[in-house]
Amino acid sequence: MLDEEEDATARYERFVKAHEEAAQKVLTPVPKRNKANLYSNDPRVVKARQEMEYAYANFVPEGKHDVGVYVRKKEQLFKVYDEAMAEDLASKSKAIDDTHTNNNSSK
Numbered sequence: 001m002l003d004e005e006e007d008a009t010a011r012y013e014r015f016v017k018a019h020e021e022a023a024q025k026v027l028t029p030v031p032k033r034n035k036a037n038l039y040s041n042d043p044r045v046v047k048a049r050q051e052m053e054y055a056y057a058n059f060v061p062e063g064k065h066d067v068g069v070y071v072r073k074k075e076q077l078f079k080v081y082d083e084a085m086a087e088d089l090a091s092k093s094k095a096i097d098d099t100h101t102n103n104n105s106s107k
Helices: 008-026 043-062 068-105
Strands: none
Touching: 043 068
16 A cells, blocks of 8 residues: 655654554563572672772771771672572572472372
């Protein structure tokens, strides 16, 4: 249904609109996925990061040569990250094991 008086832009807009309408009718919408919990949002990690940033803020302006407090806080932050990750992986592993157990018991 070409209209001789219609310019290319109007034809293209009609083309795009027709494709959008067809896609809505034919295609199944993709469900939105939940974002994985970020370890950086774990309350323990947030607290450890704040403590490390505080130690760094006190270390830098005063020009202290003792970096021990900052280094300990930084190591503590990495340790807390590792703990959060280990707990998450353990819970995922348990969920997989439970699923496997349930599937085997139903046979």
